[in-house]
Structures are given as structure tokens and as C-alpha cells.
Amino acid sequence: MIGMLIDVTKCVGCEKCVAACVKANGCDPAAADRDRATSPDGLSADRLTTVQPIGWDHFAKKACMHCLEPSCVSACLVGGITRSENGAVVYDPDKCIGCRYCMLACPFHVPRYEWSAKVPFMKKCELCEERLADGEIPACADACPQNAIEFGERDELLRLAHQRIGENPDGYIDHVWGEHEFGGTSVLYISDADLAELGWPSPDTESIPHLVEPVMHATPIVGGSVLASVAGVNWIVRRRMQQMHGPDASSNGHGGGEQ
Amino acid sequence: MQAWIDFAMGPLFAFSLGVMALGLLRHLVLQLDTLFRRKRSRLKYMPWNKMLHDSLEWALPVRHLTSGNVIFSNASFVFHIGAILVPLFYAGHIVLWEQWLGVKLWSIGNGFADVLTVITILAVLVLLVSRIAVPRLRAISRNSDVSLLVLILLPFISGFLAAHPAFNPLPWQTMFLIHLLSAEALLILVPFTKLSHIVLIFFDRISEIHWQLRPGAGDRVAETVLGKEAKV
Amino acid sequence: MSELELTTDRTQRIKDVLWALTFAGLVAMLLRFVFGLGATTNLDDRVPWGLWKIFNMISGAALATCGFTVGFLGHVLHLKPFDRMVKPAILVAFLGYGASLFALLFDIGLPWRFWHPFVHWNIHSFLFEVFWCVSCYFVITFLELSPTLLERLGLAKLRGVLSKAAGVFVIIGITLSSLHHTSLGSLFLVTPQRLHALWYSPIISLLFIISAIGGGLMLLALIKTLHSWWYDPSRVFGGTMVREGVVCKTCGGDSENGATPEGPDLHVVRALVTAGAWVLSVYLLLKIGDLVLRPEARAALLAGTWESVLYVVELLSAAILPVLLVLIKPVRRSPYALAVTAGLAAFGLALNRVDVGIFGYFRDAGELYFPSAIEWVITFGVLAMAGLAFFFIIENFSVFDDRWKRLADSELKFSSSFDRLTWVWNHRLMTGLERASLIALIVLPLAWITLYPPFLESTPPDTRAPLAVDAARDTLRIDANRDGLDAVFAHTAHKQRLGGEESCVNCHHLSMPADRATPCSECHRAMEAETVIFNHEQHLAWVAEDKELGGWIPENQSCVECHSGQARSAASAKACMECHREDMHAVDPANGRLAQFAATSYHSAMHNTCIPCHTENALTQNRPELDRCTTCHQFGVPEGLEENLQMRELVEVRIRRQ
Known part of the structure; x- marks a missing residue:
């Protein structure tokens, strides 16, 4: 269960993490440069992470939050997005059909689409899957000169977060963003400024799969009962028609349009 | 003005070329359809030889140039040579074909193109005067026969003037725009008027209406004009 | 004969429009695949779902519910007027779902993987x-429809x-x-x-199915009325339409008097509309309940935003007005009023889906989405294709009636004609x-x-900055694309270092005529694109005046002054500097030769002006700091670049990328 802890008090907004991310994911630097100005929040298919200003002197890195109960994983109709064993939410381009439901489903507006490509795919942070396999840490955490991005086990990071808040209660708001919101996220934030601007809801917000999957799981029951009741009604009506008109009557309802 | 020229050389040119190409293709397909339907029906006889013969004869109509209405026939023949060579192979047009169709054609010399253009213009004038002044021709000429000749005259004259600033009484851009617009109007009209004989001439023998191009077949056209279109 | 004439008259214009939309749609479909989603739609990361998914798929499926509802009423319950509408209902469902699924192929990014689910x-x-049920249901509608199709095609056994x-x-x-x-x-x-x-309601699923059932019945009623209007008005519109076999041309008027006999099929339309209204009244109750029980919805409605107005309009059209109209007795008797009621409800249903799927997201997306021309054309192209298929099937198979059996198979032969186009077209x-x-x-x-x-590409935005005023300042902060990464340029210091007023031409390599130092942005107008700076039209007059050309129109003689060769094109024109070397102080430090018509992007103009000099001095004076991006970009460099990167390398990187 890996994760990242982003300390907003340490971030100076240099965007070295963005540069490292662009490089690590093989994105086009020129397009990343352009999208910084054109994308409303700075994320795009060529900028999988961005630094958003909060007020005028705070900055926060934004990318996929790697939710513990991800809405996109639940939404993807081909199961192309999965939560891997280490907690990273990863995408399988071989399954994707390009429906973009994940983009609608994500409460953080994270998934981005390669709109200009003729064979487009979804793009988002995958917690540097390949670098982790090589024993390295994610590129952004590696590049940060301020050590504002801590990478490690989520439990460790949570302890660290509370420790930092405890050591310096005046320097932080006593809240770890991502601990409970939407059922918890692997990317955690601590800050001395309110992060509501980044789209964080209130802490007791339920995870979206938790909200909708019970409805989805009721489907077979609904379907089965509709099937049974329609078939039952059909049988009753046919029987009564047979009783009233004799055996032929039941099949002439089909004649339809003859006038 | 430049914006208009850009539009006429860009989208409008693509449009008119598209209408002409699709229109001629449509004529071709529908004619072939008629042809095969005819073959399937009782009319087993297909005048292949005649079709070939007629097509070749129109390519080199020696017989008509020496007898009948000699002036008209010769003017028409000369006009067709100019009308095919100049639009396709004039040096200035080569650039356009290359830009839009990706084919690089050979060009004819500018001097030759000039002479050919003047001859073509004169030939069209002869045809025009004949259609208006000669009573027999006038009787079988429809309004569209005359107005199409005028429309054909426009791009030739404006093109010639645009290429020869010494004779050009209008600013170059105006003349060039007239050239573009009139030529494009002509391209668009091809599938809808008798100009479609570009394709249909080969099917002359089997068309349902025998639109006879032969001199002497004008009586049938006259019938059309007078509304006696019995066979449809 | 008169019947045949009427047939062609009534549907001809509609079919013409449908064909036109179909062909335009085909072009748009081709362009969609050639140029990709981004270039052809107005969808973006904020609005990932647009017209095709919401209108074509979700509204389309909702409007095509009659296939199963009328199937239930007619086929399972054997209710009297509905059993006659089963075949048309199945046809509408088949075409509706077919069109919806077909439109989806253009919406999804990788349509060749449609089978993945x-x-x-x-x-x-x-x-x-949804995918499984919709695609399976589409197959089912086809199987339900197939006996009708097979009836004409033979294959009695299979049927x-x-x-x-x-x-x-x-x-x-x-x-x-x-x-x-x-x-x-x-x-x-x-x-x-x-x-x-x-619109975000916990019972949205229930609202969707109930409104779809009601609206679908209404649409079928509308289609039944239209079918009758097109082919046999007497069946729904009553007896005044046809008098002794002669078609009354003014049947659209209000000439009916009270004694008009009702059309024999009017009761079918009435039954459909009434059933639809019953369902919609349940929908209305649910909607009101939803509104009352959810405080946030109540607050949103009372907020008086455009959403609340839209919500009221939608609810009026989808439920309130249809239900109220059906309560009025004259409405139930008039085929026109019934058609209006049905049309209103069907429109309201489609609007509800668009509200939920498109309008309801505007506030969150922070931007308005208006579909591009190609999106509209494909949307209506797909619907037009379904419409043509509808006409083909009802005219050639026994769906509504057995009309095709009575029609003579009149084969119209094409003939090349040079008659007046309008005559050909109309007759x-x-x-x-x-x-x-x-x-x-x-x-x-x-x-x-x-x-x-490419024909629609807008010209690059004009990023001309008012630098002329700034020339008086000692230090300029250059940030043409407003990204905050400004370069600090000590203008006065540079001027003094390089040799006072004489040195202007070092950088201001091409001033406007009679100008000593034209601002860079005067010509390098776009941040990342080339700008055409050559004004051909003006040059005609200038050259004619300058060279004192004669003739009728002096400008016409000017071509040969600049162009050589056969074709007068940009390639055959001579370089600007051949005439302008004196009056424009032209020195091009980059390569000694000026590109003829286009100024390079502002970005590369700046870099190409500063970097050669900086790198050279960094080496000759042994001052490596001169060669760093951060020397000018003191507030940071664009991501993707190392801060210690030397400018030299940057130039090489750019050249390699190009």
C-alpha cells in the first residue's frame, strides 16, 4: 500500500516535478508547455501532473489521487482501469475502447484524453509503475528539491503526516486530506491553507463505488423479477384467453397491422 | 479582394471541381446502368461498333469539316481543341492541378497558349454570331445554347487579359477574380447542362433521348425547344 | 393515380432533406476519422461526453422505448388498440437503437474495439x-422485426x-x-x-425509465399520426380529406365542421397518448416528490439560475403540459392537438436527457459546450439515415399496412436530359x-x-504587445504568452554596451520603412506560429508608383518587377531585401537572409536574436552564466528544460525537433 504525502507548506511551485513527470512518461515537452496555459487546471494528456496555485503564495501538486476505492475502476466498462496490489490505480490501454466514462466518473477531474491523437488513449498518473519496478521512486518525488513530496507506505505516511502536524500545530491545519475523503486516497496532503479550492470535499464524503455499486448489484434481482413477472402475466393472459376463446385465440395477437 | 481570391482559389475551387467530378461520375454511372439494363432487357443488340465509331469520328470529324455548315463546324472543332488544351495545360494552371490533385502535367509554351486562346475566343465568337445571326441555327438554338457560349467566353477573355497587363483595362486582381468565378461557374454547370457531353458523348447512341450532335440532327433539338418532346 | 401523387408529394421533400443530411453526414464521418476527435468536435477534458453520447444515444434510446412497452401492452396483455401498433413500435425501436449504436461508433475513441465489452x-x-442490454436488445428488436421483413422476401419456414x-x-x-x-x-x-x-437525484434510475416509457408512447403516437398524414390522411384525420376518391389539397386547413366523422385510426393515437399521459403523470408525481424531499434541489430551483428556468421548461414540456392537455376533451378528439401533445412530450423527454447529460454539467465544467459543426452534421446525418430506412421499410413491408402490395412497381428510368433543371427535378x-x-x-x-x-482553422491569436511604449524603459519584462515565465531584458544596458544608437540594427533587423526601431511584435505577431507580413495588394500600388509604371492600370505592369518565370507564385518572387536593404535597416543576424513572406514565431524570434550573441560571448569572454536560460528567465524556465541547460543546447534541441 504505497502512497505519497504532499506537504503544501514546503512546495515553492518550481514545477520540477512536472518536468520530471513529462520526461519519465515520455510526453511531448512542447505540448506540456502549451497545455500549461490552455488547460484550466494545468493537467492534460501531456502533463500528467501539475502545480496549482492556492491563493497567491501556496502551491500544491495535483495528479491522480490513487483512491482506495476508485470511481474510475468501478466505472470502466471493460475493466481497463484496475487498482494494482501496491495501491496504484493503473490503466491498460489494450482494453480501452475510448468511452471516456472514467473522465466523467473521477471526482477529481484527473483522467485526460489524447484529443489530438488519431488513435487516442486516456492518460493519467500511474505512480511511475515502471520506475517502481526498477526499484526507483516516482519521478516527481525524486525531482522535488524541497522534499515536499514524500513517497512510501501509506500507513507510514499517515503517521508522518500526523507527526508533522503534532510537532508544529501552528504551522498546519489539523487535517490530512485524503485520509477519509471518498473512502481515502493514496495521495495525502497536509497544508496550512484550505485545499477546498483543489476540489476536496468534506471528510465524511462516501466513496463513489460504495454509493453506486449496491444499485448495480441489485440489477440481477431487478432483471430476474421483471422476467418472472412478465412471463407470469403472459402465462395468465394466455390461459385466460384460451379458456375464453379456445386454443387458437392465443396466437392471433401477433397479426399486428392488418386492417 | 485578396480574401475573395483566396476563397475562390481555395474552398470554392474545391467545391466546383467536386461538383463537376461527382456530376460527371454520376452521368457515367447512370449511363452504364442504362446500358446494362438495356442488355438485360430484350434489347440484346449493343451498338458497340457504332459507339466507338461515333466517338472516334467526333475526335476527328473530317467529314463535317468539309461539307454542310463549314464555318460553324470548323469553328466548333477549333474551339474544342482550345477548350481542352488551354485550361488543362496552361503553365499557370499546372500549379493549381499540382496543388489540388497532386499531379504535375506538362505545360504548353506561353506563346502557344496565347495564340490558342485568341483562336479559341475568335471561334467562340463565330459560334455565337452564327447562333444569333444565321436563321437556321437560330431556330434550333435554345437560350442556354447562347448563354453558355457567353459564359465560356468569359474565363478565356479574362484569363488572357489577366496574363497580359498591357491590354488589361481593370486592376489585375479584379480581372483574376472574374476569371476564377466565371471558370468555377462553368465547372459547376457542367453536370447540369449540355456541357455534360464531356462524358455523355460516348453514350450518344444509347441515350434515351438522342441528343444528336451531328449537323442535320438539329430538327430533333428543335422539337425539344418547341415542346414536342414525345419520347421520354 | 391520385393516391400515388399524394404519396410522393407528402414525403418527397422530407426525403430530399434526409438524403442531403445523409450525404453531409457521410462527409462529416469521414472527416471525423481522418482528423480525430479533437479537431472535429468541441469535446475536451472538461466536457468528455457530448452530443453523440447524450443526444443520439441516451435521448435516442429513451425515445425508442415504445418497442417494449407496446410489445408488453399488445403482445403480452393483448390489449385491443395496442396490438395493432406492435409492428410499428418494434420498427421504431429497431431503428432508434440502431441509430444510437451507430452514432456511438463515432463518439468512442477506438471504435474498432466496440466488441471489447x-x-x-x-x-x-x-x-x-447498458452496453450488454442495449446491444442484446438491438438484436432482439431485429429478431422481432424479421418476420415482417421475411414476409416479403419469402423464406416462409424461417418466418x-x-x-x-x-x-x-x-x-x-x-x-x-x-x-x-x-x-x-x-x-x-x-x-x-x-x-x-x-438533476442529480437518488431515484434518477426510476425517473429515467418512467419518463422513457411515457415519452416513448407519445413518440409512437406522433409517428402514427405523421404516417397517416403522409400516406392516408383519412385514417386519422377523418372523412373530409378524401371526397369521392379525389384528394382534397387543402386538407391541412381548418375547414372541418362539427359533423366531421372521426378517422378510423384516431382512437389508436388517442389510446397511445392517453396511456403515455398516465405514465407521465406518475413521472410528474415522482419529480415533485423528488423536489420536495431533496433540500438541495429545492434550493437550486428557487435560486433562479438559468438551470432552474431550464428545469421548469423541461418539466412543463415533458410532463405538465401533456398531462393537462390530455385532460381536455376537445384535445382528445382533435388529431392535431393530440399530435402537438405527443410532440411536446417527446421533445421534453429528449430535453431531459440533454439536461442531465450536457447542461447539468456546465456549472461544474466551468465552460459552455456547444457542439461543433461536424458533431451536429453527424448527429443529424445518423438520424436522417434512420429516417430513410424508416421510409424504405414502411413503404416496402407490411409494417403499418399492406400498402406496398397495392403500389405498382413503377420503375423510373434515367435518361440524360437537357431539359430545364427545375422541370427534371419536379417531374x-x-x-x-x-x-x-x-x-x-x-x-x-x-x-x-x-x-x-484546415479550411476552418482560425488564424493564430494576435499576441502583439505594446512594446513601442516600453522602449523608453530601462528594463523590459518580456512575457508574450502570459505564462508568468517572463524574460528580464535590460534594454538600455544592452544598447549602451553594444554601441549606443548605432547598435539598434543589431537586433531590430528589419524596421518598418522610415522607422528606426520597430518593435519585434509588429511582425512576429503569433507566439508559436509564423505570421504572414507581406501585403501583396499594397505592394502592387507601391511598386507601380515607385517605378513610375505606365499603361492603362499601372499596377498591372508591376508583376514582372518582382516575379520571374512562368507561374507568378511566391516561389518566383524575389527576396524582400533586394529592394528594401536601404530603407529598412535590414540586417538579419540569424542567417543573413530574410524569409520572404512570413515572420517567424515570437518565441523563436526572441531566442534567435539573443542566443547567438550570448553563446558567443559566453565562450569568448569565458562567462558561462551568459549561456544559461535563467540569465534572462529569472522567474523560472518552462518545464521540460533543465535550469542549468545552456542556451546553445536549447537551440540544438529545437533544430533537432524540427
Whole structure:
């Protein structure tokens, strides 16, 4: 269960993490440069992470939050997005059909689409899957000169977060963003400024799969009962028609349009 | 003005070329359809030889140039040579074909193109005067026969003037725009008027209406004009 | 004969329009695949779902519910007036779902993988369920329709088998339909933060299926009325239409008096509309209940935003007005009023889906989405194709009636004609390939030139900065694309270092005539694109005046002053500097030769002006700091670049990328 802890008090907004991310994911630097100005929040298919200003002197890195109960994983109709064993939410381009439901489903507006490509795919942070396999840490955490991005086990990071808040209660708001919101996220934030601007809801917000999957799981029951009741009604009506008109009557309802 | 020229050389040119190409293709397909339907029906006889013969004869109509209405026939023949060579192979047009169709054609010399253009213009004038002044021709000429000749005259004259600033009484851009617009109007009209004989001439023998191009077949056209279109 | 004439008259214009839309749609479909989603649609990361998914798919499926509802009423319950509408209802469902699925192929990014959900499962996804149910239901509608098609095509044996199985198909179809119509609503349950509170309801699934049932019945009533209007007005519109076999041309008027006999099929339309209104009244109650029980929806409605107005309009059209209208007795007797009621409800249903799927997200997206021309053309192109298929099937198979049996198979032959086009159009080309192809040859090129993305490309935004005023300042902060990464340029210091006023031409390599130091942005107007700075029209006059040319129109003689060769094109023109070396202080430090018509982008103009000098001095004076990006960009460099990168390398990188 890996994760990242982003300390907003340490971030100076240099965007070295963005540069490292662009490089690590093989994105086009020129397009990343352009999208910084054109994308409303700075994320795009060529900028999988961005630094958003909060007020005028705070900055926060934004990318996929790697939710513990991800809405996109639940939404993807081909199961192309999965939560891997280490907690990273990863995408399988071989399954994707390009429906973009994940983009609608994500409460953080994270998934981005390669709109200009003729064979487009979804793009988002995958917690540097390949670098982790090589024993390295994610590129952004590696590049940060301020050590504002801590990478490690989520439990460790949570302890660290509370420790930092405890050591310096005046320097932080006593809240770890991502601990409970939407059922918890692997990317955690601590800050001395309110992060509501980044789209964080209130802490007791339920995870979206938790909200909708019970409805989805009721489907077979609904379907089965509709099937049974329609078939039952059909049988009753046919029987009564047979009783009233004799055996032929039941099949002439089909004649339809003859006038 | 430049914006208009850009539009006429860009989208409008693509449009008119598209209408002409699709229109001629449509004529071709529908004619072939008629042809095969005819073959399937009782009319087993297909005048292949005649079709070939007629097509070749129109390519080199020696017989008509020496007898009948000699002036008209010769003017028409000369006009067709100019009308095919100049639009396709004039040096200035080569650039356009290359830009839009990706084919690089050979060009004819500018001097030759000039002479050919003047001859073509004169030939069209002869045809025009004949259609208006000669009573027999006038009787079988429809309004569209005359107005199409005028429309054909426009791009030739404006093109010639645009290429020869010494004779050009209008600013170059105006003349060039007239050239573009009139030529494009002509391209668009091809599938809808008798100009479609570009394709249909080969099917002359089997068309349902025998639109006879032969001199002497004008009586049938006259019938059309007078509304006696019995066979449809 | 009169009947035949009427037939062609009433549907001809509609079919013409449908053909035109179809051909335009084909062009747009081609462009969509050639240029990709980004260039052809107005969708973006904030608005990932647009017209094709919401209007074509979700509204389309909702309007096509009559297939299963009328199937239930007619086929399972054997209710009297509805059993006659089963075949038309199934046809509407088949075409509606077919069109919806077809439109989806243009919407999804990788349409050749449309079959993936059959293989790769995610049973937790609503979209997965929708996909399975919709595609299976589409097959079911086809199987339900096939006996009708086979009737004309022969194959009596197969038809018999399919007819026997019809009951099973109907029951499976009802099950699949009720599942996917609820799930289409549940699709939006995953966006509690994003969908506007007025439409985000926990019972959205229930609202979706009930409104779809009601609106679908209404649409079928409308189609039945239109069918009668097109082919046989007396059946719905009553007896005044046809007098002794002569068609009354003014039947659209209000000449009816009270004694008009009712059309024999009017009661079918009335039954459909009344049944639809019953369902819609349940929908209305649910909607009101939803509004009352959810405080955030109440607040949103009372907020008086445009969403609340839209919500009221939608509810009026979808439920309130249809239900109220049906309560009025004269409305139930008039075919026109019934058609208006049905049309209103069907429109309201479609609007509801668009509200939920498009308008409801505007506030969250922070931007308005208006579909691009290509999106509209494909949307209506697909619908037009379905419309043409509808006309073809009802005219050639026994769907509404057996009309095709009575029609003579009149084969109109094409003939090359040079008659007046209008005459040909109105009298000769009534139907068939000839007429459609004539529409095609106008519409295809027209659609091409109006939709072709390169023709529509807007000119790059003008980033001209008011530098002329700034020239008086000692230090300039240059940030042409307003990204905050400004370069600090000590203008006065540079001037003094390089040799005072004499040194202006070092950088201001091409001033406007009679100007000593024209600002860079005067010509390098776009940040990342080249700008055409050559004014051909003006040059004609200038050259004629300067060279004192004669003739009727002096400008016309000016071509040969600049152009050589046969074709007068940019390639045959001489370089600007051949004439302007003196008056424009022209020195081009980059390569000694000026590009002829276009100024390079502002970005590369700046870099190409500063970097050569900086790198050279960094080496000769042994001052490596001169060669760093951060020397000028003191507030940071664009991401993707190392801060310690030397400018030299940057130039090389750019050259390699180009």
C-alpha cells in the first residue's frame, strides 16, 4: 500500500516535478508547455501532473489521487482501469475502447484524453509503475528539491503526516486530506491553507463505488423479477384467453397491422 | 479582394471541381446502368461498333469539316481543341492541378497558349454570331445554347487579359477574380447542362433521348425547344 | 393515380432533406476519422461526453422505448388498440437503437474495439450493463422485426420459426429494456459532485425509465399520426380529406365542421397518448416528490439560475403540459392537438436527457459546450439515415399496412436530359438513385468545404504587445504568452554596451520603412506560429508608383518587377531585401537572409536574436552564466528544460525537433 504525502507548506511551485513527470512518461515537452496555459487546471494528456496555485503564495501538486476505492475502476466498462496490489490505480490501454466514462466518473477531474491523437488513449498518473519496478521512486518525488513530496507506505505516511502536524500545530491545519475523503486516497496532503479550492470535499464524503455499486448489484434481482413477472402475466393472459376463446385465440395477437 | 481570391482559389475551387467530378461520375454511372439494363432487357443488340465509331469520328470529324455548315463546324472543332488544351495545360494552371490533385502535367509554351486562346475566343465568337445571326441555327438554338457560349467566353477573355497587363483595362486582381468565378461557374454547370457531353458523348447512341450532335440532327433539338418532346 | 401523387408529394421533400443530411453526414464521418476527435468536435477534458453520447444515444434510446412497452401492452396483455401498433413500435425501436449504436461508433475513441465489452467484463460498471442490454436488445428488436421483413422476401419456414418465438423475444426484450433504461439513469449516479443538484437525484434510475416509457408512447403516437398524414390522411384525420376518391389539397386547413366523422385510426393515437399521459403523470408525481424531499434541489430551483428556468421548461414540456392537455376533451378528439401533445412530450423527454447529460454539467465544467459543426452534421446525418430506412421499410413491408402490395412497381428510368433543371427535378426525378445522386453531388462537395478542418482553422491569436511604449524603459519584462515565465531584458544596458544608437540594427533587423526601431511584435505577431507580413495588394500600388509604371492600370505592369518565370507564385518572387536593404535597416543576424513572406514565431524570434550573441560571448569572454536560460528567465524556465541547460543546447534541441 504505497502512497505519497504532499506537504503544501514546503512546495515553492518550481514545477520540477512536472518536468520530471513529462520526461519519465515520455510526453511531448512542447505540448506540456502549451497545455500549461490552455488547460484550466494545468493537467492534460501531456502533463500528467501539475502545480496549482492556492491563493497567491501556496502551491500544491495535483495528479491522480490513487483512491482506495476508485470511481474510475468501478466505472470502466471493460475493466481497463484496475487498482494494482501496491495501491496504484493503473490503466491498460489494450482494453480501452475510448468511452471516456472514467473522465466523467473521477471526482477529481484527473483522467485526460489524447484529443489530438488519431488513435487516442486516456492518460493519467500511474505512480511511475515502471520506475517502481526498477526499484526507483516516482519521478516527481525524486525531482522535488524541497522534499515536499514524500513517497512510501501509506500507513507510514499517515503517521508522518500526523507527526508533522503534532510537532508544529501552528504551522498546519489539523487535517490530512485524503485520509477519509471518498473512502481515502493514496495521495495525502497536509497544508496550512484550505485545499477546498483543489476540489476536496468534506471528510465524511462516501466513496463513489460504495454509493453506486449496491444499485448495480441489485440489477440481477431487478432483471430476474421483471422476467418472472412478465412471463407470469403472459402465462395468465394466455390461459385466460384460451379458456375464453379456445386454443387458437392465443396466437392471433401477433397479426399486428392488418386492417 | 485578396480574401475573395483566396476563397475562390481555395474552398470554392474545391467545391466546383467536386461538383463537376461527382456530376460527371454520376452521368457515367447512370449511363452504364442504362446500358446494362438495356442488355438485360430484350434489347440484346449493343451498338458497340457504332459507339466507338461515333466517338472516334467526333475526335476527328473530317467529314463535317468539309461539307454542310463549314464555318460553324470548323469553328466548333477549333474551339474544342482550345477548350481542352488551354485550361488543362496552361503553365499557370499546372500549379493549381499540382496543388489540388497532386499531379504535375506538362505545360504548353506561353506563346502557344496565347495564340490558342485568341483562336479559341475568335471561334467562340463565330459560334455565337452564327447562333444569333444565321436563321437556321437560330431556330434550333435554345437560350442556354447562347448563354453558355457567353459564359465560356468569359474565363478565356479574362484569363488572357489577366496574363497580359498591357491590354488589361481593370486592376489585375479584379480581372483574376472574374476569371476564377466565371471558370468555377462553368465547372459547376457542367453536370447540369449540355456541357455534360464531356462524358455523355460516348453514350450518344444509347441515350434515351438522342441528343444528336451531328449537323442535320438539329430538327430533333428543335422539337425539344418547341415542346414536342414525345419520347421520354 | 391520385393516391400515388399524394404519396410522393407528402414525403418527397422530407426525403430530399434526409438524403442531403445523409450525404453531409457521410462527409462529416469521414472527416471525423481522418482528423480525430479533437479537431472535429468541441469535446475536451472538461466536457468528455457530448452530443453523440447524450443526444443520439441516451435521448435516442429513451425515445425508442415504445418497442417494449407496446410489445408488453399488445403482445403480452393483448390489449385491443395496442396490438395493432406492435409492428410499428418494434420498427421504431429497431431503428432508434440502431441509430444510437451507430452514432456511438463515432463518439468512442477506438471504435474498432466496440466488441471489447463482450470479452473484457467489469460487472460493477453501469456502462457495462447498458452496453450488454442495449446491444442484446438491438438484436432482439431485429429478431422481432424479421418476420415482417421475411414476409416479403419469402423464406416462409424461417418466418414461421421466428413468429413462434416472438413471445419469448418480447419477454426477453422487456427485461433487457427495463434493465438498461434504469441503468442509463444510474450512469449519472457516479457524479454526485459534478451533476447539478436539480438533476442529480437518488431515484434518477426510476425517473429515467418512467419518463422513457411515457415519452416513448407519445413518440409512437406522433409517428402514427405523421404516417397517416403522409400516406392516408383519412385514417386519422377523418372523412373530409378524401371526397369521392379525389384528394382534397387543402386538407391541412381548418375547414372541418362539427359533423366531421372521426378517422378510423384516431382512437389508436388517442389510446397511445392517453396511456403515455398516465405514465407521465406518475413521472410528474415522482419529480415533485423528488423536489420536495431533496433540500438541495429545492434550493437550486428557487435560486433562479438559468438551470432552474431550464428545469421548469423541461418539466412543463415533458410532463405538465401533456398531462393537462390530455385532460381536455376537445384535445382528445382533435388529431392535431393530440399530435402537438405527443410532440411536446417527446421533445421534453429528449430535453431531459440533454439536461442531465450536457447542461447539468456546465456549472461544474466551468465552460459552455456547444457542439461543433461536424458533431451536429453527424448527429443529424445518423438520424436522417434512420429516417430513410424508416421510409424504405414502411413503404416496402407490411409494417403499418399492406400498402406496398397495392403500389405498382413503377420503375423510373434515367435518361440524360437537357431539359430545364427545375422541370427534371419536379417531374422526372421523383424517386430513386437519380434524385438522391443529384442531391449528393451538391451536398458532398458543399459539406466537404464547410466542414474540412484546415479550411476552418482560425488564424493564430494576435499576441502583439505594446512594446513601442516600453522602449523608453530601462528594463523590459518580456512575457508574450502570459505564462508568468517572463524574460528580464535590460534594454538600455544592452544598447549602451553594444554601441549606443548605432547598435539598434543589431537586433531590430528589419524596421518598418522610415522607422528606426520597430518593435519585434509588429511582425512576429503569433507566439508559436509564423505570421504572414507581406501585403501583396499594397505592394502592387507601391511598386507601380515607385517605378513610375505606365499603361492603362499601372499596377498591372508591376508583376514582372518582382516575379520571374512562368507561374507568378511566391516561389518566383524575389527576396524582400533586394529592394528594401536601404530603407529598412535590414540586417538579419540569424542567417543573413530574410524569409520572404512570413515572420517567424515570437518565441523563436526572441531566442534567435539573443542566443547567438550570448553563446558567443559566453565562450569568448569565458562567462558561462551568459549561456544559461535563467540569465534572462529569472522567474523560472518552462518545464521540460533543465535550469542549468545552456542556451546553445536549447537551440540544438529545437533544430533537432524540427
